[in-house]
Amino acid sequence: MTEQDPGRKTRVAVLGATGYSGAELCVLLARHSRAETVSVFSSGNRDARPVPFARLHPLLGGAAGPDAEPFSNERLEASRPDVVFLATPNETSAEVAPKILASGAKVIDISGAFRLREPADYPKWYGFEHPAPALLSEAVYGLTEWRGEELRGARLVANPGCYATSVLLALKPVLGLLAPGEPVVCDSVSGVSGAGKKSDLAYSFSELDGNFKAYGVGVHRHEPEMRQDLGLSPEAPFVFVPHLLPTVRGILSTLHVAFARPQTPEALTAAFARAYLATPFVRVRPAGELPELRDVVGTPRAEIGFALLHGGRRAVIVSVIDNLLKGAASQAVQNMNRVFGHPETEGLS
Ligand SMILES: NC(=O)c1ccc[n+]([C@@H]2O[C@H](COP(=O)([O-])OP(=O)(O)OC[C@H]3O[C@@H](n4cnc5c(N)ncnc54)[C@H](OP(=O)(O)O)[C@@H]3O)[C@@H](O)[C@H]2O)c1
Numbered sequence: 301m302t303e304q305d306p307g308r309k310t311r312v313a314v315l316g317a318t319g320y321s322g323a324e325l326c327v328l329l330a331r332h333s334r335a336e337t338v339s340v341f342s343s344g345n346r347d348a349r350p351v352p353f354a355r356l357h358p359l360l361g362g363a364a365g366p367d368a369e370p371f372s373n374e375r376l377e378a379s380r381p382d383v384v385f386l387a388t389p390n391e392t393s394a395e396v397a398p399k400i401l402a403s404g405a406k407v408i409d410i411s412g413a414f415r416l417r418e419p420a421d422y423p424k425w426y427g428f429e430h431p432a433p434a435l436l437s438e439a440v441y442g443l444t445e446w447r448g449e450e451l452r453g454a455r456l457v458a459n460p461g462c463y464a465t466s467v468l469l470a471l472k473p474v475l476g477l478l479a480p481g482e483p484v485v486c487d488s489v490s491g492v493s494g495a496g497k498k499s500d501l502a503y504s505f506s507e508l509d510g511n512f513k514a515y516g517v518g519v520h521r522h523e524p525e526m527r528q529d530l531g532l533s534p535e536a537p538f539v540f541v542p543h544l545l546p547t548v549r550g551i552l553s554t555l556h557v558a559f560a561r562p563q564t565p566e567a568l569t570a571a572f573a574r575a576y577l578a579t580p581f582v583r584v585r586p587a588g589e590l591p592e593l594r595d596v597v598g599t600p601r602a603e604i605g606f607a608l609l610h611g612g613r614r615a616v617i618v619s620v621i622d623n624l625l626k627g628a629a630s631q632a633v634q635n636m637n638r639v640f641g642h643p644e645t646e647g648l649s
Pocket of ligand 1: 315316317318319320321322341342343344371386387388389390392410411412460461462493494495496497498623624627628
């Protein structure tokens with residue numbers, strides 16, 4: 301079922317509701333007038349005790365919701381969801397999505413399990429053989445502002461990565477203006493919640509506080525999905541450098557680009573306006589005005605600004621998002637709204 305009768309709410313389940321992105325999803329869905337959260341899940345063994353919804357999501361001020369139960373397919377199916385959000389590790393999403401689809405529910409996956417179209421890329425970038433390679437060509441890469449009718453009624457949506465969202469939203473409007481062969485360099489910095497709630501030494505307070513570092517150069521998993529969505533070959537001169545910023549939330553990407561012909565502020569403004577004039581969650585700043593993290597943290601928006609350099613032959617483009625919202629949960633809800641024909645801003649404004 302895709303178009304629903306207006307009186308019936310979309311029945312929603314969240315796997316990974318005890319994680320950072322899953323928690324954000326639960327908060328957004330609780331405020332969504334056309335969705336009803338019917339079940340939420342943690343990992344854990346089947347006999348672990350359920351966690352009360354109000355304790356899991358104190359931000360909702362005690363609002364009612366289903367307890368988080370240890371995940372099992374039987375429990376999920378018993379709740380009869382129309383759509384299941386997967387806010388789970390990549391391999392978990394890859395394992396559970398085919399069963400959920402077979403039960404008739406749709407899947408919106410926040411992990412990377414269905415973002416790449418080529419099965420052979422999974423061992424290389426994700427370290428596992430994909431258990432459901434046939435689904436990779438069906439999954440819609442849910443960079444919402446750049447997807448049209450293909451989202452409507454889709455069975456399987458692969459929500460883009462957080463870094464990828466910030467870079468692609470900034471780069472796609474000017475892609476046709478770039479000088480062939482000149483490198484595009486993307487320096488992106490992310491708050492630590494981008495790594496989820498895992499407790500590695502690298503994410504401990506003493507390692508992060510007062511520190512700042514680049515990591516994953518040339519091997520970060522978001523690079524192939526960016527190349528794929530931009531239509532760039534693995535050899536194209538595209539450089540992505542992620543950095544870990546000692547703050548909790550937010551991604552700021554600084555893109556360095558060169559144009560085939562000199563650009564004016566008006567021409568670039570028009571290129572961004574063509575892409576985003578009618579979109580509710582991407583705001584483009586006037587030429588020369590660059591957005592900051594605090595402009596978007598806690599919001600479902602992306603903000604983009606640019607400065608022209610060298611007589612208009614080059615530009616620096618800056619893009620900011622909240623990694624847990626536009627980079628994960630709010631974009632997933634935007635995608636659900638598109639899939640089910642709800643207003644795009646429902647639950648998000
Ligand atoms: N963090 C971000 O900014 C961000 C942005 C975009 C996409 N993502 C992607 O979204 C997914 C979730 O990320 P996150 O940062 O929210 O992770 P997280 O905070 O580490 O939470 C992971 C969630 O998955 C559950 N889980 C783990 N193993 C499971 C299993 N085998 N079966 C069922 N549930 C299981 C965990 O349950 P327990 O609480 O019981 O451990 C927890 O609820 C990841 O794939 C990540 O790459 C994250």
